Amino acid sequence: MLGLIKKDLLMIKSNLKILVILLFVYGFMTYQGEMSLLFVLPFMSVMIMISTFSYDTYNKWDAYVCSLPDGRKNSVRAKYLATILLIIATTIIITILSVVISYIQTKVIDFENIFSTIFGAVFATALLQSFMYPSIYKFGVEKARIGIFIVVFGGAIICGIISQFVDFKPLLQALDILENYWMIIFPLAIIVILYLSYKISGCIYKKKEY
Template identity: 45%
Template sequence: MLGLIKKDLLMIKGTIKFIGIFAIVYSMVAVMEGDLNGVAFIPALVCIMMMTTFSYDEFNKTDAYVTTFPCGKKNVVKAKYIATIILFIASTLLSIILSSAIGIINGDFDFQYALEIALGTAIGVSIFQCLFYPAIYKFGIEKSRIGIFVIVFAIVGVGALIAKSGININFLKNIEIFLDNYGIIIIPIITIILWSISYWISARIYMKKEF
């Protein structure tokens, strides 16, 4: 299984360089502008990079090939999830370090704020990946990509409608207060639960899949 984790990481090593360049350029801009929100893009970009590994696998029919490895079908899925989680943790840590460093350089270091940005993005990216990995295993990356666009636009559309309709969204304030107090504990727990459920569904789909 370790070989398969390495496979996914090696596939995106070229784009990891791109993330590095992005982080350096953004840091310089953020130091000048004093805006930290851009670091949230790092986990989001890494998430997109991981999606491309599915495309490469599909294009080269790699799933059929790796099924011949002595590791079992379940471990093929497990490897994909572990590679994703490794990148997810690394990119979240990177965004915390970067926003802290930018804050220190600018003289307005606020660790709580840096943590909020990182964890907020983390939960968003997690929900996205946990939702779509089973879909990709079921329908393939091409069909799922269309689904991703439809759902993202639907969410944005619903959000815009709610904002325009004047519905009272004060309850969001309560959620925000709750997360301010307990987010550091709750968000990792929710993330672990989401990943576990997503993996369980994906593994069941993959075990039944034929190539």
């Protein structure tokens, strides 16, 4: 399986130049106060992983990998492990950059604010990936991309409409109770969601014909 994890990481490495340039651009924009690196980078990591699916599809990798020893069994596992490694790497990079930028801008580092925002962003990223991967394995990368776009934006519109008629304040107040436990809740939730997603993707991949 190590070989298959390497394959995804080497694919990411092939696009490293572009990633470093984007990192500097977003870092500069964050420094200028125009946007937050904390939100952009985790979503960039989603796009990076989706691009590996696109290359896999284009070169019919999934058929080829099934001809390798334990290829079908390990392919999905490797993709999720590469994702986790990328999430960890992204978290480390944005933490360092955020601390540096925050220090340059204000000479004060608000660790709690930085970490809670990072965990929130990484949680949202993991959630998005957890929905996307099974959809990609089931419907293919193009259909899944459109599907997720519809679900995310459709969901946002529906929530917006509902919020006009329903008072969410009690729910948000209830969530405030969790405020002191986010350091435990976010990582745990990420692990559980990714694990469930991995199991669903595994079931789909096991039965799929290429």
